[in-house]
Amino acid sequence: MQRHSRIYIAGHRGLVGAAIHRQLQQQGFEYTLTVSRSELDLRDSQRVGEWFERHQPEYVFLAAAKVGGIVANSSYPVEFLQDNLQIQINLIHHSYRTGVKKLLFLGSSCIYPKFAPQPIKEEYLLTGALEPTNQWYAIAKIAGIKLCQAYWQQYGWCAISVMPTNLYGPGDHFDLQNAHVLPALIRKFHEAKIHQHPQVTIWGTGTPRREFLYVEDLATACIFLMQNYHEPEIINVGTGEDLSISELANLIKKIVGYTGELCYDPSKPDGTPRKLLDVSRIHQLGWRAQTPLPLGIEKTYAWYVTHAQGNP
Template sequence: MSQNNNTKIYIAGHRGMVGSAIWRALEAKGYSDLIGRTSAELDLRNQHAVDDFFSTEKPEVVIDAAARVGGIMANNTFPYQFLMENMQIQNNLIDASFNTGVQKFIFLGSSCIYPKLAPQPLREDYLLTGPLEPTNEWYAVAKITGVKACEAIRMQYGKDYISLMPTNLYGPFDNFDLNTSHVLPAMIRKFHLAKESGNLPVELWGSGTPMREFLFVEDLADAVVFALENEFHDNLYNVGTGTDLTIKALAELVQKIVGHTGVIIWDSSKPDGTPRKLMDVSKMEKAGWTAKIGLEEGIRMTYGWFLEHQGSFKELKI
């Protein structure tokens, strides 16, 4: 379907880091009929509530940026919630979209859908070719079912339902809670707190040797707008930068940007997670999209946002 500035677009999860970035990107492009609901206004786990919302609002495009997310600790602590709540959210959104004639659905997942020991870089056709990383398999299994649901609708009914799998994301409105956050925002907060406390040592999980790729959330939002405005000929596309670095190198980069001058202590008794997770982004490049914001520039912008908003975070002692 062709989009115009009056296309009615529902962004599920519009208050989160990803959804809010997509909202800002669409507004910047002149889209004027955007719909969002907070979790208090619409519980996406409730099928009847979602069905009622769709039959009332009748969105033409749906972007699913809603999910229960967290790092290794959160995934290990709440496996049932990570599996069930994510499946409830996406199943309700996909099925309601299908039943009300939504023509374009963009499902956002994660690079963790790929097997733990898949060849690097990760290609889309490696999906379901091996075991998942145990520390986040509950979330990954849920996201795989979403990818497959969109693929099934595309195959069976010819609808333009596509899945975008971003690599590790970071940016404004990220989660900086040290108990539930991902590695990069956790590092920003840890180094900042240590700097403010007289450059105390910073202890980080693992060995520092795993390789990771990071994408600034505004780049992902740009990719979503690109997917909205263009017809894709397949159902699954990786979204990333195509470059990675060690967690140790990331820590040193964050330390430099924050201005912390203390020592870093690596706790190798803690899990590392997957040894490497680099995305093959050649399919998106062939479609006409590439990332634009470099890692150092993105971290500087994220730290700037953190400094502006740190008063709203829970008080922490290190």
């Protein structure tokens, strides 16, 4: 991938795609291709094919997806499975058909079994049952991984699959019905501070442990892997460190400046007990995350106050 290569970022307005777009521009890549959802429905194979033929991208970052938290996954299983399958099949197929040199597919750590040994190695994929609360999204992502590997096996085409841990950062969704835990907590604590609520309720028991990666770090990892990784096997991207939801809540509470009490609602689902990725493979290649969690949360909260407050 050269500075003048034609690089298509699918999903460039999403959390990950926008970060990849920013990083490519900052690193001096001159020819990035983007197209909005209103201009091109990625679920429409014919229109996607026509777009690829017209623009002839050489490299593709497949960051487009329907995403959301536990509530969204549970409420819209058809859309989470069907829309993501259609997007992936269309983009991977037409990338190969029109001569794209290399494609990077963004997966998710939710592809791994609910009770996978910790930290989670890449080879644990498909060794156990999934977490039911996000199985629809996970199955779609697993299908995308296998489709990339199928193109490797049958045609020798270079399509790599990257598995990031839980992501956060500027541009995240802060809608309490659809947001993931970290941005949801930022909004909860901010609104509780503004309205002087005496307490904030956290879903679940607070005991599950999660790993969080600042989205700008993921973007640098994706560009690094596009340049340096050429294997069909999936590769994890994360920090290699985790903390409990309770510890996360107290950290966000401190950064936001909320002084009320915390309480937990154990009637709400906890999700997977622990989800920590083994990132030794990408470390061996020479990449490591650079943003400490407190700093990343501070940057994300500052972005929320400036851009997203009152408009999730």
